[in-house]
Amino acid sequence: MAGYIPIDAKKALKKLREKKKPVSISAVAALVLVLLFTVLFMRKGDLKLPECKDCGAYNPISPVFPGSLNKILNDEAFKLSSISHLSGAVQIPTQVFDNSPDPTGKKDDFLWRNFTVFQDYLQKTYPLVFEKFSFEKVNHHGMLMTWETENTKGKKPMAFLSHQDVVPVDPTSIEKWTHPPFDGVYDPKNDYIYGRGVVDCKLLLISQFESLSKLIEDGFEPTTRPIILSIGFDEEAMGSKGGAKLAEFLYERYGEHGLYGITDEGGLTAKTPEGDYIGMVIPSEKGYVDMFITLDSTESGHGSIPPVDGGAIVIMSKLGVSLYNDPYEPTITTNNPALEFLQCAAKYSPDYLPGLSKAMKSKSQSKLLDATSSNLNIAYLFKTTQAMDIFNSGVKANALPEQATLVVNHRIGLHSSVNATKDHVLEHVLDLAKENDLSVSVVYADGAKEVVKPDGKHGNFTVTLYSSLEPTKISPTAGDALYEIIAGTTVNTYQQTLFNPHGNASVYVSPFLSTGNMDMKYYGKLSDRQYRYTAALLVPDSNIHTVDEKTTSKAFLSSIAYLYQLIPNIDAMSADED
Numbered sequence: 001m002a003g004y005i006p007i008d009a010k011k012a013l014k015k016l017r018e019k020k021k022p023v024s025i026s027a028v029a030a031l032v033l034v035l036l037f038t039v040l041f042m043r044k045g046d047l048k049l050p051e052c053k054d055c056g057a058y059n060p061i062s063p064v065f066p067g068s069l070n071k072i073l074n075d076e077a078f079k080l081s082s083i084s085h086l087s088g089a090v091q092i093p094t095q096v097f098d099n100s101p102d103p104t105g106k107k108d109d110f111l112w113r114n115f116t117v118f119q120d121y122l123q124k125t126y127p128l129v130f131e132k133f134s135f136e137k138v139n140h141h142g143m144l145m146t147w148e149t150e151n152t153k154g155k156k157p158m159a160f161l162s163h164q165d166v167v168p169v170d171p172t173s174i175e176k177w178t179h180p181p182f183d184g185v186y187d188p189k190n191d192y193i194y195g196r197g198v199v200d201c202k203l204l205l206i207s208q209f210e211s212l213s214k215l216i217e218d219g220f221e222p223t224t225r226p227i228i229l230s231i232g233f234d235e236e237a238m239g240s241k242g243g244a245k246l247a248e249f250l251y252e253r254y255g256e257h258g259l260y261g262i263t264d265e266g267g268l269t270a271k272t273p274e275g276d277y278i279g280m281v282i283p284s285e286k287g288y289v290d291m292f293i294t295l296d297s298t299e300s301g302h303g304s305i306p307p308v309d310g311g312a313i314v315i316m317s318k319l320g321v322s323l324y325n326d327p328y329e330p331t332i333t334t335n336n337p338a339l340e341f342l343q344c345a346a347k348y349s350p351d352y353l354p355g356l357s358k359a360m361k362s363k364s365q366s367k368l369l370d371a372t373s374s375n376l377n378i379a380y381l382f383k384t385t386q387a388m389d390i391f392n393s394g395v396k397a398n399a400l401p402e403q404a405t406l407v408v409n410h411r412i413g414l415h416s417s418v419n420a421t422k423d424h425v426l427e428h429v430l431d432l433a434k435e436n437d438l439s440v441s442v443v444y445a446d447g448a449k450e451v452v453k454p455d456g457k458h459g460n461f462t463v464t465l466y467s468s469l470e471p472t473k474i475s476p477t478a479g480d481a482l483y484e485i486i487a488g489t490t491v492n493t494y495q496q497t498l499f500n501p502h503g504n505a506s507v508y509v510s511p512f513l514s515t516g517n518m519d520m521k522y523y524g525k526l527s528d529r530q531y532r533y534t535a536a537l538l539v540p541d542s543n544i545h546t547v548d549e550k551t552t553s554k555a556f557l558s559s560i561a562y563l564y565q566l567i568p569n570i571d572a573m574s575a576d577e578d
């Protein structure tokens with residue numbers, strides 16, 4: 001725990017008494033009081049709040065290319081045509097599955113052929129975009145699209161990421177959908193557009209094509225830097241075939257820090273209970289590691305003679321319980337972008353979390369952690385989480401299993417690391433190994449093996465690390481040119497009549513943190529400016545990844561309108577930047 005030095009008052013007092021020098025009673029009393037105060041009030045350490053820009057201090061950027069902004073937000077025909085394009089995209093089920101084989105690009109590549117259909121659809125729907133942008137396929141289905149003009153040659157491009165794939169629909173859940181998941185139905189009565197992927201991530205992908213198509217139609221052309229669309233096809237399955245390959249390809253072409261900036265899916269703009277808006281721009285992601293813990297037991301055999309230790313299932317269950325009972329400690333560090341978000345909420349939306357404003361004023365870490373504990377989405381921004389997602393063992397009612405496997409999924413807090421997470425798990429594994437005479441080894445993500453405890457008569461624990469990812473770097477926020485353009489464009493978008501009909505809503509912009517990972521995790525070396533943010537209006541019941549995934553036309557239009565302004569704003573306002 002950062003900033004927390006445990007103080008044992010009794011021991012301190014004993015030491016004082018042992019000292020040979022005479023100490024006056026009043027001096028001892030004063031020291032005891034100081035120690036008591038320290039123990040009572042500083043257990044979790046005082047918080048040093050970061051000096052950050054007020055989230056309400058961003059001025060709207062009047063768009064440098066106003067063009068069709070009004071039409072995008074207020075024209076019924078534009079709305080219906082863009083919805084029909086999104087609906088068409090949803091109708092092509094670009095589902096991606098875990099452990100899918102690599103794409104071959106061949107016509108009979110059954111698993112991936114929908115991606116070819118999807119790209120044909122984009123080409124047919126957005127001919128203007130494909131006329132201006134070059135289109136390269138990376139690893140068969142990754143889409144790399146580049147718009148370079150005479151003036152932008154040799155300049156650092158601005159990259160916009162998204163992904164074509166969607167999480168699969170569980171066939172047993174289809175009955176529960178209001179409209180079939182791959183029909184892309186728009187219901188004007190409640191303004192919902194339904195379908196798998198309508199939020200994640202086709203809303204962003206289609207918004208990019210809609211806004212660019214309109215910009216081209218209206219005569220916009222980049223003059224400062226090339227524009228890149230980098231669109232993966234397996235983001236929902238770790239992105240190793242799509243996002244990772246696209247990032248590698250871009251790195252080969254542009255080199256370290258070769259991109260001016262990058263945006264990806266992630267943060268949205270939420271409406272506060274007060275009727276204001278807050279754009280949550282995400283400059284960093286938590287880390288990640290899956291741990292496959294396998295116990296190979298020699299205590300297997302006939303079910304009629306169970307071993308004293310209970311066998312593999314009992315020991316592995318004990319491990320699960322022991323990990324569960326030892327959750328990771330939350331820690332608020334001043335560099336955590338979510339702390340700025342809490343400062344913003346405490347000032348402008350005091351009812352957001354009960355007790356938040358008071359806790360923030362007290363500057364006490366423990367009080368602030370108490371205030372966040374009522375909302376897991378917020379609480380988890382300050383700690384590593386562990387989720388037990390798979391448990392496998394046993395095949396026969398009368399046979400003790402040879403093996404048990406537990407898979408624990410971790411999202412690593414900004415203050416921690418893959419190694420610290422591994423150590424935490426290993427501590428529990430070693431305790432059980434000693435208790436039950438088992439050996440222990442660790443297999444790292446790169447395949448290296450380490451024997452941690454060599455001897456064990458009753459079997460062996462293997463802890464295997466998969467998909468390990470350290471928490472990402474934190475991109476600059478207030479004061480950085482790109483961040484300020486993103487913030488000012490957000491403010492201008494939500495000051496438009498569609499979102500702010502009475503003109504009295506405020507628009508705040510704050511950094512936030514992501515508990516999940518996106519394709520952007522592979523782009524670390526390409527730019528220091530990485531923002532997971534689409535500015536789209538948050539739809540509270542959007543049911544992302546589950547039954548009745550849905551968005552609203554308002555959310556969709558907010559995303560198109562924002563990008564329609566952002567692209568020319570960056571082109572014009574980032575001119576002096578490297």
Ligand SMILES: [Zn+2]
Nearest residue numbers: 200201235265
């Ligand atoms: Zn996504």
